[in-house]
Amino acid sequence: MSVRNTIFQAAMEALYFSGSHLLLRPLIGGVGAIVTLHHVRPPRHAAFQPNRLLEVTPPFFEKVIRRLRRSRADLISLDEMHRRMTERDFKRRFVCITFDDGYRDNLQYAYPVLKKYEVPFAIYVATGFTDHVGEMWWLALEAVIAKQEMIAVRLDDEDRWFNCGTPQEKQAVFEHLYWWLRARKTEDELRHVVRELAARYNVDTSKYCAELCMTWQELAELAADPLCTIGAHTVNHVILAKVSDNDVRAELENSRAVIEAALGVRPQHLAYPVGDRTSAGPREFKIAADLGFKTAVTTRPGAIFKGHGKHLMALPRISLNGEFQRPRYARVLVSGTATSLWNGLRPINVS
Numbered sequence: 503m504s505v506r507n508t509i510f511q512a513a514m515e516a517l518y519f520s521g522s523h524l525l526l527r528p529l530i531g532g533v534g535a536i537v538t539l540h541h542v543r544p545p546r547h548a549a550f551q552p553n554r555l556l557e558v559t560p561p562f563f564e565k566v567i568r569r570l571r572r573s574r575a576d577l578i579s580l581d582e583m584h585r586r587m588t589e590r591d592f593k594r595r596f597v598c599i600t601f602d603d604g605y606r607d608n609l610q611y612a613y614p615v616l617k618k619y620e621v622p623f624a625i626y627v628a629t630g631f632t633d634h635v636g637e638m639w640w641l642a643l644e645a646v647i648a649k650q651e652m653i654a655v656r657l658d659d660e661d662r663w664f665n666c667g668t669p670q671e672k673q674a675v676f677e678h679l680y681w682w683l684r685a686r687k688t689e690d691e692l693r694h695v696v697r698e699l700a701a702r703y704n705v706d707t708s709k710y711c712a713e714l715c716m717t718w719q720e721l722a723e724l725a726a727d728p729l730c731t732i733g734a735h736t737v738n739h740v741i742l743a744k745v746s747d748n749d750v751r752a753e754l755e756n757s758r759a760v761i762e763a764a765l766g767v768r769p770q771h772l773a774y775p776v777g778d779r780t781s782a783g784p785r786e787f788k789i790a791a792d793l794g795f796k797t798a799v800t801t802r803p804g805a806i807f808k809g810h811g812k813h814l815m816a817l818p819r820i821s822l823n824g825e826f827q828r829p830r831y832a833r834v835l836v837s838g839t840a841t842s843l844w845n846g847l848r849p850i851n852v853s
């Protein structure tokens with residue numbers, strides 16, 4: 503992952519300094535972009551922050567929003583994006599701002615900025631997180647590695663030992679275990695390994711939701727603002743590709759029903775948890791379409807092209823990544839050029 507990031511960064515730097523992202527834009531920049539965010543919060547200063555790519559600081563967020571406001575792109579809601587895609591109204595470039603999971607810092611730090619610049623936005627809610635019963639397993643993994651010098655993990659029925667004394671070792675162990683977990687065939691297996699590890703090292707996996715995620719009351723405060731769209735993001739934040747057809751259907755339907763019951767609005771838009779190619783593919787796109795969602799977003803990187811009008815259940819997004827918080831990156835990212843390069847110049851990738 504870090505190798506990919508380095509290449510990506512180099513590609514973005516080259517594009518930025520050559521100015522070619524602006525020249526290429528009409529060709530590969532697409533008709534718009536959907537931006538992904540998770541946390542917006544003040545930086546922490548720990549050396550070991552493996553999940554830092556999921557957070558940007560409030561000043562960086564404001565810079566990006568200000569820059570977008572001054573750009574020629576329209577900042578629009580998901581419903582308006584859907585209208586433009588289905589009516590093929592591509593007169594003006596658009597940007598949608600979206601947040602995944604339902605973190606409290608969205609209300610605390612992002613919302614005042616969105617309000618100030620009158621920017622429509624969407625929050626994709628995993629209802630188990632809002633109920634404060636979800637398992638944020640990637641944070642439990644981080645916490646175990648952060649506090650131990652050495653850990654034993656049960657992998658493929660044997661205990662394996664890992665040194666994690668230094669920040670570099672911690673990072674390496676995190677990446678190894680994270681991708682090992684992501685390679686498990688089922689979500690149950692993944693969760694089981696993390697639960698066992700957390701129990702062994704006294705990490706409370708249940709505390710993160712209450713600490714980090716909004717309550718229904720806080721979410722209702724946001725949902726009351728016409729700028730805000732609430733989307734679905736499953737109940738248990740499972741990697742859908744690792745569960746049965748019935749479970750995929752249940753996760754999508756139930757999250758929609760719970761949100762409707764709690765907030766009085768039926769979500770029309772969906773984000774697949776994790777959302778990369780290994781988490782959501784043609785089966786998930788089909789089920790989302792069958793259930794009548796108007797749009798569904800992945801985390802596959804890319805701008806939106808006219809052709810995505812036929813693939814509204816598999817929309818790519820552009821992540822505002824905490825590793826790339828230099829303001830000039832925002833322009834490159836939102837131009838779509840860097841992510842098109844990332845995709846090997848295949849603008850539409852829905853397989």
Ligand SMILES: [Zn+2]
Binds near residue numbers: 739
């Ligand atoms: Zn998520």
